[in-house]
Amino acid sequence: MTNQLPHEKGFHVSWDQLHRDARALAWRLDGNGPADGGWRAVVAITRGGMAPAMIVARELDIRTVDTISIKSYNHQTQSKPQVIKSPDMDLIGDGTGVLVVDDLVDTGRTLEVVRQHMPKAHIATVYAKPQGRPQVDSFITEVSQDTWIFFPWDMALQYVEPYRGTD
Numbered sequence: 001m002t003n004q005l006p007h008e009k010g011f012h013v014s015w016d017q018l019h020r021d022a023r024a025l026a027w028r029l030d031g032n033g034p035a036d037g038g039w040r041a042v043v044a045i046t047r048g049g050m051a052p053a054m055i056v057a058r059e060l061d062i063r064t065v066d067t068i069s070i071k072s073y074n075h076q077t078q079s080k081p082q083v084i085k086s087p088d089m090d091l092i093g094d095g096t097g098v099l100v101v102d103d104l105v106d107t108g109r110t111l112e113v114v115r116q117h118m119p120k121a122h123i124a125t126v127y128a129k130p131q132g133r134p135q136v137d138s139f140i141t142e143v144s145q146d147t148w149i150f151f152p153w154d155m156a157l158q159y160v161e162p163y164r165g166t167d
């Protein structure tokens with residue numbers, strides 16, 4: 001299963017922007033956990049969910065953090081999501097009170113796999129594309145389906161030619 005649709009646009013996210021957006025996500029989630037106990041753990045979908053999950057856990061003062069590692073893409077080429085590492089299921093149970101955090105939802109296939117593992121967890125991403133929106137419970141910013149999101153860990157500062165060029 002592959003998705004080779006071209007990504008016409010690029011959305012470039014700086015560390016500063018990611019920090020602001022992940023904080024906004026945390027503030028949106030604050031107080032929305034189950035009435036009897038609130039959020040009891042954060043699960044990061046590695047690797048992209050790790051930085052946002054750390055920021056959410058810090059804002060909401062959640063110290064129990066686990067990971068589920070799912071690989072779906074090699075650069076911009078999608079394949080069937082593979083679970084490379086599962087979380088501690090004794091801790092997670094059916095997912096009640098668990099906040100699952102990822103950087104983005106695109107087609108939603110990664111989150112379909114997560115839902116099978118933790119049906120009652122709350123799934124939150126910082127960014128969302130329209131096709132994946134039904135799979136996500138909370139997100140901050142939507143971008144169009146033909147946009148590729150570039151994260152700060154995939155970029156570097158580099159020289160740019162002046163607009164007028166030089167002799």
Ligand SMILES: O=P(O)(O)OC[C@H]1O[C@H](OP(=O)(O)OP(=O)(O)O)[C@H](O)[C@@H]1O
Nearest residue numbers: 047048071072073105106107108109110
């Ligand atoms: O909604 P989908 O179409 O399934 O795509 C979203 C997933 O793709 C990316 O992960 P990737 O597989 O690139 O692994 P990584 O997080 O280790 O970079 C991204 O971090 C999401 O987890």
Ligand SMILES: Nc1nc2[nH]cnc2c(=O)[nH]1
Nearest residue numbers: 073106147148149150151
């Ligand atoms: N970095 C990045 N990874 C993705 N995985 C699926 N969609 C995207 C995207 O737009 N950006």
Ligand SMILES: [Mg+2]
Nearest residue numbers: 046047048049
């Ligand atoms: Mg990922």
